[in-house]
Every structure is written in structure tokens, then in C-alpha cells.
Amino acid sequence: MEQDDDLAEQARRLFAGRVEFLKSAPALKFLPDPDTAEIAFAGRSNVGKSSLLNALTGRKAIARTSVTPGRTQELNFFEVGDPTRLRLVDMPGYGFAKAPVKVVEQWKRLVRDYLRGRVVLKRALVLIDSRHGVKDVDREMMSMLDEAAVGYRLVLTKADKIKASELDAVIASTQAEARKHTAAFPAIHATSSEKGLGIAELRAAVLADSLT
Template structure:
């Protein structure tokens, strides 16, 4: 199946779950979105799916408190994970979100790609780096979207992308880095292509396994 057959714009909300036990059956292909609570995750999801309110956005960071699932095709899902880090919420609530996030990452077999969103002005905080290193060790492809790129000049934006690419190259893993702006749609097409190609590659891989078993 080619990536052109997969359209993120077909995403429809499926379920909000407090933990992995309430999620859809662990089969098929999932691409998860993760990032600090103020990274603009919901806005990025809306931009990539070309929908204004698929994911709820708020002026108050940390509104994504549950695991939100969006289906784009049969057995193909986008997953919006609870934000981490910044949110001004009680510690107990924050711990609950982190547990749900950690469980999903460690136990979800259908997770095949991870989009990590970071504010281009404040990238690679400890939790971001922990997440990217974990994905690298788990052989999970990563797309780092440096959000709010419209806040920087073209020169500063390019320099920041280059610096982060060099830092993450040391992990020797499948990690792509690009500038992204929900406001200007900067990088939206490239990010869309990367994610659709992940779905297509997993489709081909599953078909090869099925053929080998026949």
C-alpha cells in the first residue's frame, strides 16, 4: 500500500481513555503524539489532520489529561498522549498522567511511530530527551516537530534545527527533526508524509509476514 492511500484528514475521534485498559484492541498500527504540556500538541494534530477542532486546544497548557484516540482508517490510529512537564495541576494528577503515558509507551504493541513535539525556543528538556532516548532504544522511529517556528526568524529556525539534529545524531537511530508551525502550516506537508509513510511501511511489513506464513 502506498502512503498516498492514507489520509490523516480522515481522522475521527474514537475514545478518551484514562489508561491502556480502556483503549481499543491492541492491534493494527498506531502513531502517538507526545510532548510537554505547552508544546502545542493539540494544535499540531489539528493542523496535520486539516481539522479545526479534532483535538481540543486551550490557552491553559495541560488540557490533554487522557489518552485520546483518532482513527484514520481501519486498524490505523493517531494517539494523543497526556502532556508532561509544564502543566499547573496538582502533583497527584500529574503522577496519574505520567503513569498512563508510561504504560502506553512500554506496553502498547501497536505503537509503530512516535511524534515528539517541542517548542523550538525551548527544545530537548530532560523529559523530551528521556522520551527520545527510550524510543531510540526501542527501535521506534521518531519525528521531532519543533513547534511555534513562526516565533523565530528563518536564520535562527534553521540553526536550531541543525543543532538538534546534531545532538540527536549521537543516538544513531531513526530520528527526523523539522521546524513546524500550526499558525503558518510550516512543515505540515513534510510531517504528514513522514507519518503516512510509517503507516504504509508497517502495512507492507505485515503483508510480507502474512505471505511468509501462507
């Protein structure tokens, strides 16, 4: 328990310190040097990914909250710590209904190649909207991670938007979904970027993951 408290405090300090946008990579050749642990964030467009990155780092707009969802096909890298301890990787959102086939294919290639080949990638976080639960597009993302053998945490977002009883139900159904996937962690993180719910715990988990 003391160790947990220690890690939470370390994580709090780390994320309160230097957080800086490093670069955008629209293709693999633009990836930064693989010299730092990375934690990747995935989720459907509008799931609350930018908001979660902002909440974790305690900034208002380190990651831009979306105006036009589903348009950017880039991996965005943020450095945390001074000297840099880890990188947060904002992966392009998926499941945007109006995306042309070509854009979807480009998304798949970029994300799959990154997941498969990235030695410094320690963990992924797959964000799921609390109101909707796991959808088919999320299952596809989870299968890509299973195949790439990248361990991932399922993170419920916008928990403030539903009742406590509904949250319990979506946690249970998400846990059941996790059991069907080889690389998914059994524990589900319920979060609200708006209210700060689950954010400190997730910060500690991200730091712990970066050290594995």
C-alpha cells in the same frame, strides 16, 4: 522521487477524508483493540500538539487547543481513513510546572505502560517548541522512548515565531540532541501549524510510518 510524490498525494487524500475521535483512555484497560497502526504525539504542555493534530487533519478542532494545560491525563485516539488506516494518539502533555507529584506519577505510569506494551505503535512524534529547543523534560520523554525501543521523529513547532537564522540554529541543536538518543530519527521536521509549513511532509511521514 515519483514514489515520494505518490506517498504525499496518498497522505493528502487520506487526511482530507475521514478523521474521527474514537475514545479517551485514562488507563490501559480502556485502550482500543490493537488492530490498527498507531502514531503517538508527545510534547510539553502548550508546545502546539493539538494545533499540529488539527493542521495535519485539516480540521479546526479535532483536538481541542488547550485552555488549562497539563490537566488531562488521558490518551486520546483518533481514527483516520474509511476504512480506518491508522490512529493518531494524542498523549497527555508533560512538563507542566504546577502539576502535583501524584499527577506526574500517574502520567509516567500511563505513558510508559502504553509505550512498552503497544504492539501496534509504529512511531512517536516528539514535539519541541522552536523558540525553546530541547529541554530536560523532553530529554526524559526521549529516554522513555529509547528504553521502550519506540522510534521517534523530533518535530519543531511554531517555526513561524522565529527568524530563519534562529530556526537553522535550533534545527542544528536538535539534530545534535537526536544523535545522543538511540531511537531518535536523525532528520528534524520544522513545522508551523499556523502557516502550514512542513505539514504535508509530516503527513506523508506519518503515513509511511504507519505502513512499517
